[in-house]
Amino acid sequence: MNEASNTTHPFDDALELHSITPGVYLGRTSAPYNNMVGPFGGLTAATFIRAVEQHPDHLGDPVSLTINFAGPVAEGEFEISTRAVRTNRSNQHWYLELSQNGEVATSATAVFGTRRETWDDDEASPPSVPAPSELEAGGLPEFIAWARNYEMRFSAGALNEQESPDSAIALWVRDTPSRALDFASLTSMCDIFYPRVFQRLGKYVPAGTISLTIHYFATAEDLETQSDSFVLAHAQSRRFHRGYFDQSAELWSSDEKLLATSHQVVYYKS
Amino acid sequence: MNEASNTTHPFDDALELHSITPGVYLGRTSAPYNNMVGPFGGLTAATFIRAVEQHPDHLGDPVSLTINFAGPVAEGEFEISTRAVRTNRSNQHWYLELSQNGEVATSATAVFGTRRETWDDDEASPPSVPAPSELEAGGLPEFIAWARNYEMRFSAGALNEQESPDSAIALWVRDTPSRALDFASLTSMCDIFYPRVFQRLGKYVPAGTISLTIHYFATAEDLETQSDSFVLAHAQSRRFHRGYFDQSAELWSSDEKLLATSHQVVYYKS
Numbered sequence: 001m002n003e004a005s006n007t008t009h010p011f012d013d014a015l016e017l018h019s020i021t022p023g024v025y026l027g028r029t030s031a032p033y034n035n036m037v038g039p040f041g042g043l044t045a046a047t048f049i050r051a052v053e054q055h056p057d058h059l060g061d062p063v064s065l066t067i068n069f070a071g072p073v074a075e076g077e078f079e080i081s082t083r084a085v086r087t088n089r090s091n092q093h094w095y096l097e098l099s100q101n102g103e104v105a106t107s108a109t110a111v112f113g114t115r116r117e118t119w120d121d122d123e124a125s126p127p128s129v130p131a132p133s134e135l136e137a138g139g140l141p142e143f144i145a146w147a148r149n150y151e152m153r154f155s156a157g158a159l160n161e162q163e164s165p166d167s168a169i170a171l172w173v174r175d176t177p178s179r180a181l182d183f184a185s186l187t188s189m190c191d192i193f194y195p196r197v198f199q200r201l202g203k204y205v206p207a208g209t210i211s212l213t214i215h216y217f218a219t220a221e222d223l224e225t226q227s228d229s230f231v232l233a234h235a236q237s238r239r240f241h242r243g244y245f246d247q248s249a250e251l252w253s254s255d256e257k258l259l260a261t262s263h264q265v266v267y268y269k270s
Numbered sequence: 271m272n273e274a275s276n277t278t279h280p281f282d283d284a285l286e287l288h289s290i291t292p293g294v295y296l297g298r299t300s301a302p303y304n305n306m307v308g309p310f311g312g313l314t315a316a317t318f319i320r321a322v323e324q325h326p327d328h329l330g331d332p333v334s335l336t337i338n339f340a341g342p343v344a345e346g347e348f349e350i351s352t353r354a355v356r357t358n359r360s361n362q363h364w365y366l367e368l369s370q371n372g373e374v375a376t377s378a379t380a381v382f383g384t385r386r387e388t389w390d391d392d393e394a395s396p397p398s399v400p401a402p403s404e405l406e407a408g409g410l411p412e413f414i415a416w417a418r419n420y421e422m423r424f425s426a427g428a429l430n431e432q433e434s435p436d437s438a439i440a441l442w443v444r445d446t447p448s449r450a451l452d453f454a455s456l457t458s459m460c461d462i463f464y465p466r467v468f469q470r471l472g473k474y475v476p477a478g479t480i481s482l483t484i485h486y487f488a489t490a491e492d493l494e495t496q497s498d499s500f501v502l503a504h505a506q507s508r509r510f511h512r513g514y515f516d517q518s519a520e521l522w523s524s525d526e527k528l529l530a531t532s533h534q535v536v537y538y539k540s
Contacts, residue, residue: 063480063481063514063535064338064480064481064535066336066379066481066483068334068355068363068379068381070355070356070358070363071356071358085338085340085367085374085377086340086341086373086374086375086377088340088341091480091537093338093340093374093377095365095377097355103356104355104356104363105356107355107356107363107365107379108379109336109338109377109378109379109481111338111480111481111535113480113514115511115512115513115514116512116513116539117512118512118513118538118539118540119467119471119510119540120510120511120512121470121509121510122509122511123436123437123470123506123507123508123509123510124507124508124509166393167393197389200391200393201389210333210334210361210381210383211333211334211336211379211381211483211485213336213481213483213533215481215514215516215533215535217509217511217514217516219511219512236393237393237394238393238394238520238528238531239391239392239393239394239487239528240389240390240391240393241385241390241392241487241489241528242385242386242387242388242390242489243385243386243388244333244383244385244485244487246485246487246531248518248531248533250508258508258509258511261508261516261518261533263483263485263518263531263533265333265334265381265485267361267383268388269386269388269389270388270389
């Protein structure tokens, strides 16, 4: 249940965009969603989704999003430009840029589309983890502001200062205060994992996402069913090589349906 | 060993681009790399990589590529426009479009970058499969032209007309005639898998890639080591839902190093 009151949820505050000219939106960084440096990447990704959703010509719901973190986003205002590169009968292809002072900080492409009933199958299964009620409430250190907006219960990969033989992380996550899941918040949760290299090495090292791709399976009805229940988020890296590693993630609904996957490539040095 | 002779390899013929104006290239579809309808998506992806490589201002080698198949590519000439959205010290962000008659058929973003020595680790392992010499030569049906340019030895997922309980596919693949692996051919091989829904249902159904993302781990030196040896390519889907499914793939070198991953979302109906 969404316990929305008369005040706006901080996530919706952070996503607020004002139309300047057709397809161009003005936004503002939001302190509650700051990362160590600049805004939480998940929020930036969600802001692109929200920009397309606000575009009067948009068609359908998100199918895929790729966001490239080209440079830092400074505290303050930013502009998001949206362009429908091509609109087909059942899908629409977007090119998006976030700029500050005329310089592109983040670029993205998105595909939105409509969905139809056809043959369906759940081939993969969620990882086997204890129920949220059986896990202790956890989180990230206090200085990572954005993480305070999420209730997290770790089954594997809670941040500590020990080296780990693998990079697997699994946690139940939901917004706090409570908020019903929508495409923007699902997008943001796709980036909920701190860089997997921290877990492997048991320490903070310079690391930053270069490119993040999300594939959406959930329909609007699937999200309505999920509402504000815990999402099971799970990620792992395959290879750390010459300054770049990957992390692939799955986000599962509380009734074991795959909502989205995300795949990112992350810059690091040790 | 690359057994290149004096004639050009068909793959290099297919990738040939002519600079028209700075950053804009003219190419032509190539019959040997046709798919059932239009060109093989892997070739289109490779053509984008080649376009950036030909750009005089390009920096480093591919780190990631996302290509969105927005509409059909007709037989004949096409234009590729390239724009460096932002250039940093160690990486460069590109936006790319393939157009015909002024209409965008395919859009893409790419990140190129330089790499450095730092902490390295191979966390994932390749699937356990027989050596190429222990497997029969296979392929795709004769009417899929592009597949005739690849030597394929299937360990799992050879195309037949039987329903399959899972979508896992694993094959050894290399160019035929022989050709040393480079970033363009690695890119193309990332799309070597016929749509996973064919394998599940044991029949051809309408299906087409909507968005394909590749993350590159291999450096130029890693590719030189691989040369024209067999690449182990392996893919699987997680979910088929309301007309879209995913397929995630890993491409491994003959000495068990992860060269690249690819993740695609594919439209289908049954």
